[in-house]
Amino acid sequence: MYLEHFGLREAPFAITPDTHFYYCSPSHQEALNVLLVALRSGAGFLKLTGEVGTGKTLLCRRLLNTLDDSFVTAYIPNPFLNPTALRMALAEELGLEFARNIGQHRLLKLITERLIELNAAGKRVVLLIDEAQAIPDDSLEALRLLTNLETEKDKLLLVVLFGQPELDQRLERPRLRQLRQRILFSHRLRPLSAAESAGYLQHRLQLAGAASDCFTPRALRLLHRASRGIPRLLNVLAHKGLMAAFGAGLQRVDAEQVRRAVADTEDASPLPAAWRRPWALGALGTAACAGMGLLLWTAGR
Incomplete structure (x- = not known):
């Protein structure tokens, strides 16, 4: 009734976060444009922040739907994971099969081989992490090390962090300065007028x-x-x-x-x-x- x-x-x-109802506000459109341009240029690390409820998850899904088949995407919606679990989650998103008791050296080798294979096929691999303010510090460092994987010309893994303003505060810590310096583009979603x-x-x-x-x-x-x-x-x-x-x-x-x-x-x-x-x-x-x-x-x- x-x-x-x-x-x-x-x-x-x-x-x-239903993308059918996506509303293209100036702030969201600017954020989407920044992300698309940066990813197409091969920028390794991107960050988007906004207050609770401003539409970060919806924008993340909109980005996933907008990227064409020249991209391979991996999406982690709940990143409260230790470094081992984070690498496993990425491997699963890349379609890799592995034993649950696999050693971390072997797992990283599988991920690297898969990334090189996709790069040779002309694909850019993008890892999108929602609620990034929840990632433990050790896992943020593991993520930074993953972005070290590269050829002479290309980053093998591009990363986009979606998080609340607390993410910006955490990245100001001295122990995370190396990760902070890797972030080439960032955007802050504002509320609607x-x-x-x-x-x-x-x-x-x-x-x-x-x-x-x-x-x-x-x-x-x-x-x-x-x-x-x-x-x-x-x-x-x-x-x-x-x-x-x-x-x-x-x-x-x-x-x-x-x-x-x-x-x-x-x-x-x-x-x-x-x-x-x-x-x-x-x-x-x-x-x-x-x-x-x-x-x-x-x-x-």
Whole structure:
């Protein structure tokens, strides 16, 4: 009923990184351009950082989908691995078969041989690591040593780190200065502006099948203010706003529904007192409306 009420084919604000809903904001497009140009030029080490919820994983997947068949990609989404496990994960991504008790010298030799084989075939190998702020220091050093593998003209392994701002702080440590010096290109994702936030929400609604605006102009302004322009928070607040409007039988989300969504979301920035109003039935109305919204939210993911 949530989707039918607003004329939607699918849930527009699921928090999974679905590239179908990718919104080309200036910051994301600049980041994608930097990464593509750097990888095509053979730059060995790249870094992209951004606050939680700014779309790093979505951009990583967009990059994976954009690279053509001249690239071979390896993707590690959870890099909280020791050096041995990191090398094994890379070997598996490269399609290598090996015994689990293989010695590290032998494993590194297999990886090197595979990289040389792919380079001879005209392929660039790119390792993309998400949540890179979680990599242990010893594994970061192992990663740096892997990028030492090269021919006279080419790096055999290109690496892109996607991480939270804590990654930048870690790389400032003296013990990681050699890795820091290897990073040739870096980019920091910024939150969306007010205009970009409105465009982002309308973009997702249109892709989900909305035939008309589901948010009033004031609701859009409040959503941007409360979310601080962070896409993930925009998704959460917009979903809850639609849920509250549906429960009230409204065709558009107005300021009141956004206030309720903000009150129900811990990480949302509180709205100025002049923009808040008390209500008696809880932040999102009745329990039945909340239960129905949660069910549809889950089904739409």
